Amino acid sequence: MTVQSPWFPLFTAALLVIYYRVPGQWQWRVLLTGSGCFYLWAGKAYLGFLLLTLVSTYLAARQMGDGQGREDRKKRRPWLILCLTVNASALMLCKSCLLPGAKELLAGSRVEFLTLGLPLGISFYTLQTMGYLIDVYRGTVEPERNFGKFSLFAAWFPQLIQGPVSGFSQLGPQLTAAHPYDGQRLSFGAQRVLWGYFKKLVIADRLAPAVTALRQEQTVGGGFLVLTILYAVQLYGDFTGGVDIALGVSECFGIRLPENFRQPFFAKNTAQYWRRWHMTLGTWMKTYVFYPVSVSAPVRRLSRWARARLGGFGKRVGVYLATGVTWLATGVWHGLTPNFLVWGMLNCLVIVLSQELTPLYRRFHSRFGWKDKPWYGVFEGIRMFLLMNLIRACDLYADPREYFHRLLSLFSVPLWRQPVPALGLTGADWGILALGIGAMLLVSLLQQRAGSLRQLLWRGNPWLRYGLTFLLLVAVLLFGRYGVGYEGTNFIYSQF
Amino acid sequence: MKKWCAFLCGGLILGLLQGLLAPKYTGLTQEGGLIREYYQNAGGNDVIFIGDCEVYENFSPITLWQEYGITSYIRGSPQQTIWQSYYLMEETFRYETPKVMVFNVLSMKYDSPESTGSQSRREAYNRMTLDGMRWSSCKWKAVNASLTREERRWGGALTYLFPLLRYHDRWSELTAEDVRYLFHFQPVSHCGYLMRTGVEPMTEALISAPMTDAELGQTSWEYLDKMVRLCREHGTQLVLVKSPGLYPVWWWEWDRQVTEYAREQELLYVNMLPAQEEIGIDWMTDTYDGGLHLNVSGAEKASAWFGKILQEQCGLPDHRREETVSALWEARCRAYEAAKAEGR
């Protein structure tokens, strides 16, 4: 069973019925059983990986939080290192199998199946459990002593595929608390799930053939520019759609997962963009990579040294180094192919450059005074959208040379001279896409201006709410790209 | 209250959409509408034919009536597999208990949905057989036995429960027919027989790949065993038939195994292939598609020959003197003759 399968809503609905029928103290057991069933149904071949993460993290956390480790941080450290190594190795092993050539390397061995792709959501639950482990090591959370409750936190089924990545202190207690039935919450959750399906099935999957066509062709120049835009829309629909489903399903059960997006395409600079896109990954990296690296002894020493010799820039060297390491880790997390390292470094470069050029921008704005003009805001948004699209396109080519070749083609030949190849979409497809993307944009604008649309609708005429929800359902059912005869696409982020 | 009203309205609209988007099988692919026609004609049939195109194209119940007074109906559908035939048989017994159940053995060559060739075509045929069945445990079992790998991946049986999930993208192909037949369907058969009046002679022998496996598959035998048991439970005689279709080839090795099985189980097995001359089939005039299936003239000849065997060896009564039955069948005969004259 995948999230795109019609069994998924049915499975969730059945689980909800049981969940709200059992006494509060039993509810978490229902969730745990449900998560187990989902995993068995969705990818039992990979159960071993999940068990490895669960058992090793649980045992290591117990060792660190109880007994001798409780008082002495030094005694906790070996457990942390061992467990992180085991889990990171498992994750890296899976990811390395996706490297070109790895298939041949492993042909005939017992792990040949790994070439099929990453075990269900391993990147996400490994990240989440690693965060938990570090928190226990730092003493900021108490280790969970009940293996069932811990397993539920690590493998809560809606977020298993592509996050969001939650912290134990935020999610753990919610999962095990009693949640009485709440009609409004259920309705909000269902609406969010529908909206997620709309973005995934109607927009992202309908665009998928065009993106694939443009990827396969030797597309350069204008075609490449079109590809970066289409890929941005596809990835946005796919990833935010999947996360909306995860958040919506959780909401139905009374569990609030952290938000992962806040209108990222309305960002005006890179830092802002990364505070709005895949926010939970950003928070994780900041908490568990950026801060520890920033305050580590070598970086502090380097900072002191640089400050003494390089003046103003030297003050920032430590931060930039930590930023570099963070982006390296983010790149590696996405994949071990060189393009993801390049992608990480490009992001880092843009952030560092914007930081360094800040005084220049300030002088420019004080002279022209455009900063407060509405049109300048729009310009900044479009500039950011195009820039991030160009960097994001690095995902698409395992070999960075191919990427740079295309990137340079944007400047070497006039764009209109480069024909855009056939995209394989019909007029009806384009019509649906135009309406769908229009709706998505409108919703984002309204959310930006007025906050939660669901709250607004709840306060208004109920028939309007019913009508819009039903319309959304019909749009997903009729215009979604799913079922027999369609090459279904997995969630893009499930492969990272 | 408001909420329940909203749910009801939503359900109704979705139901309507589902009805609108489901294929109506009124145009070129009338075969897809055959299975659903049975329910209006259930009851009072002495013989029920079950099987693939070799029953609904090659036997005519009207001829059986006209020649022998045998009341019969055909529950056939394209590339109907033996597991589908079995569950159709099981379902038929819920509506009536015929004296004879005739099963065409050609489909025993398939042992799994994967072994039937093109999987997209298999899926289309599954739909043509299963969508027409009324909902019951028989249909559920038939669906689960029939699903292709691709169908299992995409919701499987759930898409049969809610066909909207399968036909959701037909909105771009809707025609006036879809609206016209939203609440009812247009019968296309004559007691399950799909009449073909055209003639396209068989001018050359059809090339066929050689037999590679002399043994009919295990699944086929298991379902045949189940058929035998089911018919015995209901006191119905099971007759196995190989209709006189030349293609796909029915290998003599398979024939030997079925003959042996029939002898062991004391069943009547009629292979019509060696009797073509006796039946009088002329492949220059009795086929509408170059030798793949019989046209109406061929089907009438085959039915007249097979009807005699049914009458003599199964002891079927002649109903032509029974007034009510006769009136019903005479009306059917008139419709049949009219269609034949029109060349439909």
Place this chain on the structure above:
Amino acid sequence: MRKWTGFLAVAAGILCLCACAAGSGETAPTEGSDALAFSYGDVTICPGDPAQAVLEALGEPGSYQETPSCAGEGMDKTYGYGGFYLTTYPEGETDRIGQIWFADDTVSTAAGIRIGSLMEQVKRAYPQGSVCAGGEQDFYFVSAQKGTLSFTLENGRVTQVQYQGMTAGCPAC
């Protein structure tokens, strides 16, 4: 130290479990997968592959026949070339290779087996195969990942050679 050993043992155990769980999802060994590729000149033909490129490379066939399937669900096509036939079946929008069989002894399998070869030669060429006795004929099957290469033998000599994909491309109805 004992705790360390215990923990490592647990970790190792789980890794083994991973391998087992992973192993259970594996398909049959790839032995014989190449057996299903039939080469004719420079053209390699595999059941299940899209037909268009193969047909273009093979050029004009000596004979051609098409058989419509029931309910207008596409055409099965049979192409005859010097020494062998091949069929195609429609899978969605694409025609795919269904079966390939030899018409005479001018063509041979990659391992040199042709019509007229002896059973011993077949067994030597395809040791991974299995014999199935069937009355007057014997059959020798070589299973590959994507289908089967089968030989029909009479009196110890090959009379038929056929390549067949997983979804056999049988004629419909």
